[in-house]
Amino acid sequence: MSKSSLSLPARTKHLLLVPLLLLCAACQGEVLNPAGDIARQQRDIIYISTGLMLLIIIPVMILIVVFAWRYRKGKGGTYDPNFDHSTALELVIWSAPLLIIIMLGALTWSSTHLLDPFRPLDRISGGKDAQKPVGEPLRVQVVSMDWKWLFIYPEQGVATVNELVLPVDRQVRFDITSTNMMNTFYAPTLAGMIYAMPGMRSTLHAVLNKPGTYEGLSANYSGAGFSDMRFKLHGVDQAGFDRWVAGARGSGKALDLATYRQLEKPSEKVPAMRFAATDGDLFRRILERCVEPGTKCMSEIMAHDRRGGGDPHDMRPGAGMPGRASQPPHGHKPEGAIFKSPSEKGSGPNVTKPADPNKASGTTRPGAPENRNMTAIHPVLAPLAGRDAAA
Template sequence: MGLDILSNVRADGTSLLGHSMKSLSHFPVRCSLAVALCALLLAGCERAVFNPAGDIARQQRDLIVISTGLMLLIIVPVMVLIVVFAWRYRKGKGGTYDPNFDHSTTLELAIWSAPLLIIIALGALTWSSTHLLDPFRPLDRKATALEGKAQNSQALRVQVVSLDWKWLFIYPDLGIATVNDLVLPIDREVRFDITSSNMMNTFYAPTMAGMIYAMPGMQSTLHAALDRPVDSFGLSGNYSGAGFSGMRFRIRGVTDQQFAGWVNGARASGRSLDTATYLRLVKPSERVPSMLFSVGDKDLFRRIVERCVEPGKPCMGDVMAKDMGHGGGHGTMPPGRGSAPPHGDKPEGAIFKSPEEKGTGANVTKPTDPRKAPGVTKPGDDANRNMT
């Protein structure tokens, strides 16, 4: 009878059993295609975070791996025990049901001690890495690949400016600048001074170091180094508008000889980065190709930070200094809460002034003549008790 059911013929004359077997025959093929598609998609993923070219990026990668491993110590056993408990205590099978069970010291210790130990380990790891990976902290040569290099070599300074939607890199000590092209010598410490033209962004060089915010009117700092030749990429990690997706730059780690040749090529590029050129660059543009400049204005970065690149616009430092020196009376800003009085002497509080000195106004009671005030010469007069 079972064979009769399985061999029932459909209206179109095909067997149900045959149709099912035919579908199953295609299952391995479909699985293989799905696996191949997933592998193809994963092949396009960038693995820059797990392929570091510098000691800072390497420590950050290890931090991610260790933290993930510590958290999996809880996640994996919980997922396994869910399946074990569901199978062991399934209906009609498994362990003994005890309706009076309400507490187990062993079970409580197992449930709470493991997460507590992991939280303590993560807390210690976070505290130590926060100090060791402080971006403002210069690199420790003994703890990095820079040990044994020239101890008197100064860090290479690179000034980073986030524009819409491109990156400007200024090498102030070398007199050159680039757009969307960051070239660095390997085995040399680099100090990045980071700011933004008008919108908050994130400077992210995954093969070299972590993400550092670039904010208008402020300057951030990052110390890092490359310890091997690399040709990678950097990007903005903070959404900043229409051109955000194309806001990427090239990172190249080269030898000292190659770096010197590249610097000479930038100086001979025929283009100079001055105020007029910067004001053209600051205009929004997308997917800008790399450009090389010689630097004609060595004070440009400071004026970008203080937001006074445009001719005639006062710098924030000058405005604040004038405000502090003159109490805001002769500056462009109103006096602050803690500003000095304009005439140099601290004004006397109203509580110490006589009624005549206070004067009158909408919120000041008109002073009265003490000789005409009722009750002042009669201590027992009811007017002395009038609190209204």
């Protein structure tokens, strides 16, 4: 077979590159191309951590090749069979990783506190704008639903579905919760991932420094519509934000409790929606899981519990713990039996003693065959035992 018959045509070689190009096309660089100061600091942490770890990885990879070449068979270096220790070598081997671990630990500790999502921002951006006043944050309430995102602007009185519009260079405070299951609110160009959990409120402080259109998504698998649970993040100037709010108010649709209950039903690939007005108490009712009519909010149940509890639907003070109508009145807490004398405790029937002493199956003599008789515990074995005895 000739060598030319084994070579592939040039067109075929080019076709082999298509899968590689498609794979590269699927890669996205939002994490390494941030549009906000928090995301930029998180990107820098990735760069610094990677660089510190490469200080160990690169020398190790180089030394593997050097050792393999230097000590190859027949051409290797000097072999010393009596070598067992080198102080200088031990210092290099242990000191370099130890220093890198210390630096990574210091970086982790400082960034954990400085980039705490609950912590308000102390700057709008780095560089020349670092001293720019932060100002009051814009409040946005985020609700993870099946399978869409609801954004409520309580100060502007508008709401959106799968559309988040933010003014650039203004601090934003996100209050995040979920209606049904645990999820993750993630806008890679804005900040890191924050969990959304039913009955709990998470907080994220962030800022967007560059205008543009970016993508946000759910980063925690939550069912059938998870893949399309995405939203558009638009960064605009303050004038553009004011025009957008005015346009949302002109949509004419109101997000009241009845509309929300319809919106809460699972749905996939939901287009962007805008609501002109919202119920001012909606986010609290979602958080406290009392949107449905007749459902008690968690704050009411806890306040009732502090007053003494009782029937969950009975709000009278001093009614006892929920589900325990027999709770004694206040001031008459029962005393535990451990604090009582034997005469006060009394006695009851010994449930471990056989009802009929004549049918006791055990004996106090160690090794007695009666102690192996399990018919009292497993009566189903008794017929077998009687048949064996008759045989």
